[in-house]
Amino acid sequence: MITGVAEDLDIKQRAKRRLALPPTLAGKIGLIMLAAVVLLALAGPELAPYSPRLTVGAPYAPSGGHFLLGTDVLGRDVLSRVLFGGRTVLIYAGLATILAYLAGLAFGLFAGYLRGWPDQALMRSVDVLLSFPALVFILLVSTAAGQGIIPVMVATAIIQAPAIARIVRTATLEQSVRGFVEAAVARGESAISVLRREILPNIARPLSADVGLRFTWSVLLIASVNFLGLGLQPPAADWGLMVSENWGGIGANPAAVLVPAALLGLLCVAINLLSDSLAGGRQWQ
Amino acid sequence: MAMTASPDRVLDAEALRVELASGFPVIDEVSLQLSRGEILGLVGESGSGKTTTALALLGYSRPGSVITGGQVTIAGQSVLDLPDAARRRLRGRLVSYVPQHAGQALNPSLRISAAISDVMRQHETRSRADVMAVLAAVDLPASQAFARRLPHQLSGGQQQRVTIAMALSCEPPLIVMDEPTTGLDVITQASVLEEIRRLREQIGAALVYVSHDLAVISELADRIAVMYAGRIVEEGPAATLLARPRHPYTRGLVQSIPDHRRPTRQVAMPGIAAGVEDRPAGCAFAPRCIQQTPVCSEAMPALITLTAGHQVRCVHADETPPVTLGEERDLRAAARPSPVLEVTGLRATHRSGSETVVAADDVSFELGGGECLALVGESGSGKTTIARCLAGLHRPDRGVISLHGDPLPDRARKRSLAQRRAIQYVFQNPYESLNPRRQVSDELARPAQVLRGLSASAARAEVGALLDRVRLPARAAGRYPSQLSGGERQRVAIARALAAEPEILICDEITSSLDVSVQAAILGLLADLRAELGLSVLLITHDLGVVSVTADRVLVLQQGTMRETGSITQILHTPAHPYTRQLIAAAPVLPVPVTESGDGQGKRRAISKEAAL
Secondary structure (H helix, E strand, O other), rough: HHHHHHHHHHHHHHHHHHHHHOHHHHHHHHHHHHHHHHHHHHHHHHHHEEEOOOEEOOOOOOOOOOOOEEEEEOOOEEHHHHHOHHHHHHHHHHHHHHHHHHHHHHHHHHHHHHHHHHHHHHHHHHHHHHHHOHHHHHHHHHHHHHOOHHHOOOOHHHHHHHHHHHHHHHHHHHHHOOHHHHHHOOOOHHHHHHHHHHHHHHHHHHHHHHOOOOOHHHHHHHHHHHHOOOOOOOOOHHHHHHHHHHHHHHOOOOOOHHHOOOOOOOHHHHHHHHHHOOOOOOOOO | OOOOOOOOOEEEEEEEEEEEEOOEEEEEEEEEEEOOOOOEEEEEEEEEEEHHHHHOOOOOOOEEEEEEEEEEEOOEOOEEEEEOHHHHEEEEEOOOEEEHHHHOOOOOOOOOHHHHHHHHHHOOOOOEEEHHHHHHHOOOOOHHHHHHHHHHOOOHHHHHHHHHHHHHHOOOOOOEEEEEOOOOOOHHHHHHHHHHHHHHHHHHHEEEEEEHHHHHHOOOEEEEEEEEEEEEEEEHHHHHHHHOOOOOOHHHHHOOOOOOOOOOOOOOOOOOOOOHHHOOOOOOOOHHHOOOHHHHHOOOOOOOOEEEEEEOOOOOHHHOOOOOOEEEEOOOOOOOEEEEEEEEEEEEEEEEEEEEEEEEEEEEEEEEOOOOOEOOOOOOOHHHHHHHHHOOOOOOOOEEEEEOOOOOOOOOOOOOHHHHHHEEEOOOOOOOOOOOOHHHHHHHHHHHHHHHHHHHHHHHHHHHHHHHOOOOHHHHHHHHHHHHHHHHHHHHHHHHOOOOOOOEEEEEOOOOOHHHHHHHHHHHHHHHHHHOOOOOOEEEEHHHHHHHHHHOEEEEOOOOEEEEEHHHHHHHHHHOOHHHHHHHHHHHOOOOOOOOOOHHHHHHHHHHHHHHH
16 A cells, blocks of 8 residues: 555665666766776686796786786786786775774764763774874784784774774764754664664765775775785785886886786776765766 | 836846756846835745845856846946946945845954955945944944954844944945844844834935745835745735735735734645746646636736736736635633643753853743643743753753653653653754655654554554645655655654654744745644644744744743743733743734734734633
């Protein structure tokens, strides 16, 4: 009957919303770029002509002949390493961003909703972390915890969480004085329920712009740590690592540095265009 | 219609048209004339195009819209023929603008002397010393110390006077005022209106006064122009137009305005105004009009002249019946019902840093079963804080709130399910009180689930009946709040409160952000609900008109303390406290309409009835 119709409509509208394309042209371009980079990273290993770890030619051979993008410092095929090197970037930067968001959301939501002394305590500890230079912190943690990508990833998440917590807290404060939140409080709903049902859906939109930015930061931070020789270790194939390994031969075979660097750049731009558009930001149509 | 141009003619706007970028007209065929010393009231509800018209008179259109047609001539100077830079030079000297929210319009880092002298320097008409003269002209202290203040050091009324001073500073022949008193308290509003009247006498400038409030306009204007859907639908001398409105919309508007001198049930207009892009062909009011015939939707009716200076845009203007006021409420006090809610010695404060503001001090009252008690006072009188204490949203410092004799815990979370269910709160602003990310059906199902322990499907099954109860169509269930109008949102908010099956409904200024015609409908709904469900209502309002329509008893608050309490007839007709008398005197009202029922007699009847009690 009446409610049946309403439920039908409900489901249809929700499905439609989930499938909706980014509303702006910039967002659509971002989506296409992102899809291309992700596809390259995921399907790349299947397409690679050589093993990424095998020396197949002379070092820094320029593009052409057997090697479409030439060879790198150890004579490995750059194309194969590029095709293999996207996975680690996506996985570790993605995980670091998710971890950072879990921590930042928890701190920010509770500080903003409870206010009073929990807010003060959480936010002052956040401020301490915020005053640490990011790269120094990651280097510190990864030297202390031993080499390897996992400490780098965790440190990247920790150093990003404070800024997220601040944004979430401000957005939560703004929402928690609105009537529908107060109505839920007056109904006696638990804090978790109020945060999940009333506040989180309403701060998701402004936050989605930030997600892109955080992911970009994660990619760049992990790539720079890899570049400095911590984190991922040779002979692993990784776009960030490739830039650092082949820096010396940029004159002989520029493709070995520029192609992975350009892909990193493309990934970051794509994610930012997409997340800005989903956040309902700039209208570039 | 051709008006003879006299040397006194200050403003002559001809067939103004402002379009959106998409080509839809926001306003069209707007023509206004004004002579020296005349006040024209421009009235309309939100979306009617009144602010667009006001800005077009200054040769300005908001970003996203363009003035595409018409002429504006001010004191012989044609405005729209000039390029932007030249138009800007005219503003302040030839025509000036008083904005709605003075607090937002004044630069917070400019001292008021600088704000005023900036305008003067722009036109090099006067010297700095004249700032004092301008301040004195709007009844502000003409001292150096005062002129050095920053906007935040002034009260709302003083800020509005400063914006008026800025508008006056170059003595323009025309001043456009856009809702200058809307954000102000009734008593402050009354003093600003008095100021405007006095200035008109002194300076003789012509004034366009824009407002949504016909009662305010009726206290000020010589002539009134009523706008609906971007066009002037009726224009004429204030007295004539109000006594016998000829456009059905004007009539509906007059009937929607509550009058505290004559407590009646208002007659609400059906329907809502269409948005700019979905205005119907033909007469835009036709879908809501009781006099509608097929002719109405064929073509836009032309403005026809009835008597000298009285024009109306309606083909059936001669058939418009006179204003019928709603039925007078029966105010004989029934036997006092036993109290449901008792408040004793309530004290509540707001703390910010080291400062403590007392919002309510030693407030005691009781609310009877099925009764409607109004808490009345200006902003800052503590009425909302008291209501929030009742709902468990604000922790009182002292005092007891008891429901059916049992004291209630401070916080909603600590109250029992039955206690939380018994008291429901409807918030002031319907644009804030519904979760924008949730559909109406979800919003309405939740309280029954949480407070009445219904299953999700049982709660959803009630949604249809709830929507019906607040007179919304069943298809509203699938909508998001952004797809609803303000009045519809407020109905949903009321339905959400009803979903808990409460005993007491707290209505916190539930109509103050709505248009008058919508207000009449919501207040009507509230009365129906009380009759159907036997609800007790705590009505919080600053508007005595709303009180007269709805309340049984009144509690007057000033700065957190109770000033007077009594039955509605006592408070409205024989107020004892000077503050109550001040409130009543300040409340804007329409002139007593001359209808065949003879309102003067009606009023006398009401008084004699009360005397008989």
